[in-house]
Amino acid sequence: MTNTAxxxxxxxxxxxxxxxAFLAAGWRVVAPVRPGSEDRxxxxxxxxxxxxxxxxxxxxxxxxATGDPAAPLTAVVNLVGGYAASGLIADTPVExxxxxxxxxxxxxxxxxxxxxxxxxxAGGGSVVCVSSRAAVAPFPGAAGYVTSKAAVLAFAQTxxxxxxxxxVRCNTVLPSVIDTPANRTSMPxxxxxxxxxxxxxxxxxxxxxxxxxxxxSGAQIPVYGQA
Numbered sequence: 001m002t003n004t005a006x007x008x009x010x011x012x013x014x015x016x017x018x019x020x021a022f023l024a025a026g027w028r029v030v031a032p033v034r035p036g037s038e039d040r041x042x043x044x045x046x047x048x049x050x051x052x053x054x055x056x057x058x059x060x061x062x063x064x065a066t067g068d069p070a071a072p073l074t075a076v077v078n079l080v081g082g083y084a085a086s087g088l089i090a091d092t093p094v095e096x097x098x099x100x101x102x103x104x105x106x107x108x109x110x111x112x113x114x115x116x117x118x119x120x121x122a123g124g125g126s127v128v129c130v131s132s133r134a135a136v137a138p139f140p141g142a143a144g145y146v147t148s149k150a151a152v153l154a155f156a157q158t159x160x161x162x163x164x165x166x167x168v169r170c171n172t173v174l175p176s177v178i179d180t181p182a183n184r185t186s187m188p189x190x191x192x193x194x195x196x197x198x199x200x201x202x203x204x205x206x207x208x209x210x211x212x213x214x215x216x217s218g219a220q221i222p223v224y225g226q227a
Contacts, residue, residue, distance in 0.1 A: 003072060004028040005209060006065040008052060008111055009079030011040040013180030014130070017198035018077060019045045021206045028071040032061040032080075032111075052080055052107035055114070062114040074125035075209035076115045078108040078152075081130065089143045100144030105151045112159060116168065124167025126209045129156040133176045133224060153220060160218035169217035171208045175201055176224040196225030 005022045009015035010031030022029045023044045031041055032050040041047050048064040051057035065073045082103035086092040112127055119125035134142065135149040152172065159170035177183055177195045184192055201223045207213050208221070 002026060002028050002070065003074040004030060004065050004068065005075040005077060006061060006073060006111070006115060007031050007045070007077045007079065008061070008107060009081065010042075010045060010047075011037050012079065013182065014175070014178055014198045014201055015079045016040075016042050017202040018079060018205050021199070021202035022075075022077075022209075025206055025210070027075070028068060030061070030065040032057070052111055053102055055110055058107070058110035058114045061111060062118065065115070066118050072122040073115065073118050074122055076112060076119070076125070076127045077205055077209065078111060078127070078129045080107045081149075083142070083145050085142050086144060088140060092143055097144040097147070100148040101151065104145070104148040105155065108152055109155060112155075112170075116159075116163060119168045120163070120166045125169070126213070127156070127159055127168065127170040128205050128208045129153075129170065129172045131156075131172050131174050131220070133174050133222065135174065136220075157218055164217065169208075169214070171213075171216060171219045171221065173201060173204055173208070173221045173223050176227040191227075194226040196223050196227065200225070 005027045007019055010019045019029050019042045029045040031045045032052055033047045035049040038047040048061050050061045086096050129152050131152045132149040134146045135153050138146040156170045156172040175196055204223055
């Protein structure tokens with residue numbers, strides 16, 4: 001039987017690699033996208049235009065992911081998010097600080113909350129969230145990003161505890177700098193060969209979504225490469 005994975009952020013550097021990895025492993029993949037960006041999604045995935053910062057958009061994405069009775073939704077992968085640098089805390093407007101929670105925590109919360117009843121109804125499943133090494137090893141000048149990614153960790157732990165008896169697992173991966181074209185452009189003089197590749201993180205995510213990782217929940221998996 002084929003299962004469905006709902007992968008948010010599927011048009012990004014990590015997201016595209018993750019979609020490809022799930023498709024290669026035989027999953028049906030549903031990926032919410034911004035309207036007009038469907039052509040950036042790897043072929044084989046089902047695009048669903050949706051604004052994941054709204055409850056209605058999250059519900060639309062989950063409805064598409066549960067639309068095939070022959071392929072029940074058993075994996076939710078929360079990759080959508082963003083990064084914005086700021087000044088030091090005293091120089092950062094609260095609006096900029098809160099914007100990072102809207103980008104990084106709100107979609108993860110809304111999509112997971114909408115999907116959980118379906119995972120329970122399917123007899124269990126896996127939720128995978130993406131935080132950052134910065135959540136456990138902060139750096140200056142990005143308080144909103146660091147704190148919102150730490151909140152993702154706390155949220156994932158809460159899901160793991162609350163839904164343990166319903167056989168729903170939740171784990172988090174913590175990348176360092178990901179080797180994407182955008183990051184290479186913004187940091188041209190960095191040691192790119194030490195960065196973690198999207199495909200390496202994607203393989204870890206597919207493992208956490210699959211039955212072979214069934215004993216694992218509440219984990220925080222470092223995927224740092226050599227950075």
